[in-house]
Each structure stands twice: as structure tokens, then as C-alpha cells.
Amino acid sequence: MTETGLINGNAVIGQSGGPTAVINQSLVGCVEVLKESAHVDKIYGAHHAVDGIIKGDFIELQDLPQDRLDRLANTPSSGLGSSRLKPKAEHCHQMFEQLKKFNVRYFFYIGGNDSSDTCRIINEDARSKGYELRCFHIPKTIDNDLQCNDHTPGFGSAARYVACGFMGDNLDNKALPGIKINVVMGRHAGFLTAASMLARQQPGDGPHLIYVPEAAFDSDKFLDDVNEMYDKHGRCLIAVSEGISDADGTPVAVKLAVEQGHHVEKDSHGNVQLSGTGALGDFLAIHIKNKLGERRGEKLRVRADTFGYMQRCFAGCVSETDQREARMAGRKAAEVALLGDLDGSIAIQRASDDPYKVEYTLVKLTDVAAKTKHLDEKYIVDGRDIHDSFRTYLAPLVGPLPVVEQV
Amino acid sequence: MTETGLINGNAVIGQSGGPTAVINQSLVGCVEVLKESAHVDKIYGAHHAVDGIIKGDFIELQDLPQDRLDRLANTPSSGLGSSRLKPKAEHCHQMFEQLKKFNVRYFFYIGGNDSSDTCRIINEDARSKGYELRCFHIPKTIDNDLQCNDHTPGFGSAARYVACGFMGDNLDNKALPGIKINVVMGRHAGFLTAASMLARQQPGDGPHLIYVPEAAFDSDKFLDDVNEMYDKHGRCLIAVSEGISDADGTPVAVKLAVEQGHHVEKDSHGNVQLSGTGALGDFLAIHIKNKLGERRGEKLRVRADTFGYMQRCFAGCVSETDQREARMAGRKAAEVALLGDLDGSIAIQRASDDPYKVEYTLVKLTDVAAKTKHLDEKYIVDGRDIHDSFRTYLAPLVGPLPVVEQV
Secondary structure (H helix, E strand, O other): OOHHHOOOEEEEEEEOOOOOOOHHHHHHHHHHHHHOOOOEEEEEEEOOOHHHHHHOOEEEOOOOOHHHHHHHHOOOOOOOOOOOOOOOHHHHHHHHHHHHHOOEEEEEEEEOHHHHHHHHHHHHHHHHOOOOOEEEEEEOOOOOOOOOOOOOOOHHHHHHHHHHHHHHHHHHHHHOOOEEEEEEOOOOOOHHHHHHHHHOOOOOOOOOEEEOOOOOOOHHHHHHHHHHHHHHHOOEEEEEEOOOEOOOOOEHHHHHHHHOOOOOOEOOOOOEOOOOOOHHHHHHHHHHHHHHHHHHOOOOOEEEEEOOOHHHHOOOOOOHHHHHHHHHHHHHHHHHHOOOOOEEEEEEEEEEEOOEEEEEEEEOHHHHOOOOOOOOHHHEEOOOEEOOOHHHHHHHHHOOOOOOOOO | OOHHHOOOEEEEEEEOOOOOOOHHHHHHHHHHHHHOOOOEEEEEEEOOOHHHHHHOOEEEOOOOOHHHHHHHHOOOOOOOOOOOOOOOHHHHHHHHHHHHHOOEEEEEEEEOHHHHHHHHHHHHHHHHOOOOOEEEEEEOOOOOOOOOOOOOOOHHHHHHHHHHHHHHHHHHHHHOOOEEEEEEOOOOOOHHHHHHHHHOOOOOOOOOEEEOOOOOOOHHHHHHHHHHHHHHHOOEEEEEEOOOEOOOOOEHHHHHHHHOOOOOOEOOOOOEOOOOOOHHHHHHHHHHHHHHHHHHOOOOOEEEEEOOOHHHHOOOOOOHHHHHHHHHHHHHHHHHHOOOOOEEEEEEEEEEOOOOEEEEEEEOHHHHOOOOOOOOHHHEEOOOEEOOOHHHHHHHHHOOOOOOOOO
8 A cells, every 4th residue: 555545643652661761753753754744633642541541531742842752752651641451352442443433544553572462462453443643662771681682772772771770880899898788660571671791891791790681590509609609709799680589480579588587568460569669678688687697707797779760761961873773663663654654563673783773664563462581691701700792782772871980 | 379389299089979970070070180290290199089098009190191181071970980988087088198199289089068078077187297298189979969059060960860750751641641650869958959940841741749858849839739640731740859768767668668667778887778769659659549549549650760879960961051061160170270279169159140240259167068958948838849939049950950831
């Protein structure tokens, strides 16, 4: 189908799931292209994703001047508001009914793999009802765990936060030596925790140990690891994914909580709450203090920080590559919608490492939906470190880091 | 005494206490000026402050080229290493003996009020032994709690971290509404927590509540406050100092820990550990979930982050004003030492608000030593907020913040 065969109507854009530092870039990229099309009348932003679409709670974006769009693109978090609701088929049907009611012919959903699945169901509804709707998913997740993508918008900026945090904390830990644990987001995928390795600039720099959810965590071996690094460096800086689990799949936070005599709280889905609490870091700190302290016969100084929500929205910490690519992903989605494609998900592929180049492709919604990508095991060293070769993959996504000098 | 009357000898510079993003600026400023003097031969940096001085563990800095000095100045944390030891008189005597042994005639100690006291004792030793030693304290603390200073080097950059963190988290909390607590450093002084107010750019922006150690914290009133803001905004972003205490002076972390059935851990000084643990935030979150949740008859979404060590050394988050002033404080200390003064502490005074101007003065060591400055009560509103007039004081110290756009 060519552009001349396009049906005229309105567009809706939604932002779902956890915010990122660049999700508004994708929103703006999409708006910029749609504004130029004669086939698109209103460009609606859906307030709070599925919640707003079901209610028809829309804001009109087509008249926003370019300077406001540019500022919005540079603003962290989801400007339209987001939702924690993972839509069931029933919600998707309700969403479709509202889209039809508003004569929406172009639908864009920025989010993780759940959002891709939402697009798929709405799209199937539209087809079965003979309603022409173009349905596109625009990738977003700081976890970097979407299939078919070399990496995802949002990850580079979050990884930059993690790398800058560890750079500073490595120097802090060097100035006042001790054992320090930093807990990084990532329930199932270790990409973000692995990004801590970028903080290493000189021999001896931390993090000295990195634990990701892809490798089974053994709390006894952990003590051996810490002991070894503490002997070697006189200090030990540790990166830990919030989602680390033991060989049985039991989250370490749960295991240590029980071991240390605590009550374990679960959320409404029965998952143990891992973000927005300092529990895992504190449990690991106590584990080291008590058990390794006893073994070594000394009082160990152990502290833990949990990076928390700062990783996804800290104002002013953003990767320029990530910004540019998120904007382009939004533009591409609008472009393919206006060029004849009916549905799909925009994917970022790496064309070359040196010089760093990417290309944007269109993949099937079903290939992205409800699947998780994991950190390649080739990068995981002995279940406790990340190989230096990960730098080739990661560095261009994060951009140049601050230069430090050590005397 | 004029420069021609100066005694020739070596210099020692030390960095004490918690690292900051700009403490190396002060080190470099001091080195730059000393390098130019014909009276100073070696410029020693003391490794790990008092620990290194007692052992004579020095590194020579006089030959570092300017490009390395400039990079070092821009590097967060204490490049020479620091120490947690608060020197007793006995340690100060040992320090003095080593300084004498190394023919040190110029001594500079960068740190908080403990460091000023260390200078004072060493200086008294030198006088009583008839040994000419020039002893200067260079201020540093993210807590901003030194007497005789309008503000201290290190604070502006830490405040910038807090402001940028809250800016992003306000947008995050707006996108996914709930109750969010962020715990900020500050055991006795609330300046850093108060800096969260800079994140407010539009009506309704958080933080909606700010609690500092200077105001007694009432855990029942706290629930009323949160309830009110949650009703008003449909969400609630809260800034809390790690050091908040109730009217009896009991730390809130301790009170809630006991109330929630936990064991309370104390450090070697008998203080409850407040940094490097997520406990206070988690206790407050549980307090709200359980008690306010019950009162409202709904399951509340409450999360807590503890900003932790990122506040003092996050790489790439720095106030240019803070950098410049820290450098100048180091230069001034060296300049006064070479112009006839025997001892003192460099203090930063504000000369005018608009345009923002400061001047550097020399104050007595005893006026700074072992005293803590508190947030002026005129800024504290109803024990739960910071007055907008604090912005006049704070904004120039933090520098221009990222621009955000809300739709």
C-alpha cells in the first residue's frame, strides 16, 4: 500500500511501563513525523497509557510548537504519564473500542515487551472487525531485555547512571576503604548491573565483583569472593542485580531475609518486592559482616546502597546516543505507519562496532512480545564478574564518561 | 610578618572525612600556589589523612604537571585518600612529630570541623615547642554545617545531586503515581535535604513534604501530612533527612525499628548507623503502608530510596560554582600562609545575592572547630516543608538545573 492509499484519521501515542530518561524522545520523534502527514488529523497523547486509552483521556499534541517538543524530548520520565497495569485481552478490547470511537487509524505504544503484546491484541481486534488500524510498538526499557534488538532506548542512559555512580563510588571506596555493595535494577536481565564494569579505568578499580541474575548466586561462594578481593585490594566494591537468585531460583533477598529472621513481603502478583526497598543490599551487608567478619575474626566495615529509581530518571544524566536513537525509533514508527506497513515493532540493530552504527528495522509484534533477552553468557566470568569484551558492546551506548585522574 | 620573613621548608596537605565532588579542587588550588613559592620545597600529600601523617606516608605533588592537576581537580572523592579516625590529642601530637621530622613548615588540612580542631591542636603543639608551623584549615563538607561560613565547598555539588534526583523522581512519581520517600544525607543539619526543594518547577511538583533534623519529627503527624498531600495531589513525594529524630531526640530510624520489631545496630561510637543502609526509608514506607493504609482502607503503593554515597561523589554531577570556590579556598589558604598569617580557617562569606558574589576570609580555628551550623528555622515551614525563600540562598550554589517541559 502506498501513502496515497492511506486512510485518513487520528493518531494515538501511549507510554507504558517504567519511565526512562529518553522515552519522551520517542514520543516527540513520532509526533514530529505524524505532524507532517496530510492523513493524520489529531495526534492524541494517551494519559497514563492503557488507563487513559480505556477512558478516552487524551491530550492533543499536534499543535505543540517545536521548542516545546524539543524540551519535552529532553525531559526524563513519561510525559504523558504511564501505567503499571499489564493489560489483559479484555483491556485491549476496551482500548480498541475507544480507538475506534475516536477514529484513530494510527496507534503507537512505547514500552517493553508487554506493550508489544498489547499492540498485537489490539491489532487482531481491528483486523477481525475489519477496521483499518496501523499498530506499532516502539521499544523502551532500561533493562535492555527485548528480543530482536541489539539494545533498547532507555538502557544507554540508565547504564550511564550506573557507570557514573560506580566511577564515583570506586573513588569514594578507595579514599575510605571498606566493603561496599551497590544494588542495581534488573529482575531477570543483568545488562544494567554489568554496565558497572565501565567504571573500571585503572588496574585495581572497582567494581571488583559483579553478580547478575543470569548466574546462580551462592551465598557461601559470595563470601569467598569478597574475602579474596578484600585481601587483594584492601577493599571491595560489589555490583549486584536486584534479581539475583540461587540455583533453585529463590531470590537471594528472600533467602537471606528468612535466614536473618525477617518477614518477607510480596506484592499483589505474589512477587517479592525488589525495587524501592534497600532490603537486599542490607541483607547482603549483614551476611558479610556476620559470617565473613566471624571467619576473619575482625569487625568489617560493610555498607550498601540501592541505586533505585534514580537509575531511570535522574535529571541531567543521559546518553546522547540513547537520546538520538530513542528519537529515531519514534520517527521510524511513524514513517513506516505512513508508508504502507500495518503493524510491527521497531527494532535497533547494530550495523558495526567501529565506527558505531545502527539501523532500524521492522520486526513482528509476536517476535518481541512477552519474551525476555538475557545477557550473553560469554560475558559472565566465573559467575562473579563481567568480561572486558562487554565494553565494546556497551561503551558506545553510554557515551564518553567523565575523565578522572588518580595520584 | 612579610613573605621575606618566611621560613623555608616543606608543605603537607591532607584530606579528611567524607569525600566530596570538589575536595580535589581545594587540594589542587593549594598545590598551585605553593608551587610558585621559593620558600616551599617539597609539597607532600598525606595518604589517608591522619593515618598517613602519623606514618609519614607522603606522596610528592610539586612536580605534577598542570594538565594532571586540572584533571585531578575535576575528579570526585579525595585523591589522597581519607580517614574515618577523629584524631585525639595524642594522635595530633604524633602528627606534629612527623611534620617536624619532615621539616614541614606549612600544613593544610581539608575537612570538616574535626579537621579544624586537628589543626588547632597541632598548631598549639608547634607553638609550645617553639617550632614555626603555619597551620590552615580548608573547609569541606557536603553537610554545609560549618560555622563562620555562608556555605562550604562540597555542599553545592551534593545539593545539585539531590535537586537533580528529585527533579527526575518528581516526574517519575507523576508518571506512575504513588507515595515515594527519598532519604537524604545529613545527620544533624538539614541543608542537603532542604535542597530537594529546588526540584519544584511547576505548581504541584514534589517534593510535597520535606523533613529535616532541625524540626522534631512526629510519626503520627507525618501520617496526617502524607494523607493530606496524597489527597491533594494523588501522589506524594517526600524528602527526609537520615538524621530526623523525635521530640525526645530519639532517631526515627531507631523508634520505628523498635516499633516494627527489629534489632537496632550501633557503630563503634554507639551511634546508630544511618548511612549505607536503606533501613530508615524502608521503616517509613512500612509505617505508611500499615498505618495510613489501614486508616484509608486501601492498599497504598509506597516506595523508598536512600540516596546514599552517590550524593557525595557521583561522577559528572557537579556544581561549577562549587568547583570554582573549592579551588579558590585551597588557593587562599596557601596565599595567607605565604603572606604572614600563622594559622586559621578559610571561610566563604556571601558578599551579595544578586549578582551572586562571595569573599574569602580568614577566621580562627577555634571558631570553626567542633561546632555545627544548623538550617535557619526561618526556612522551616510547619516542621514539614522548606520555604521558597531558601531558593535565593541555594540556587547560585547549585547552578543552572536541567530544563524540563511538562505537558
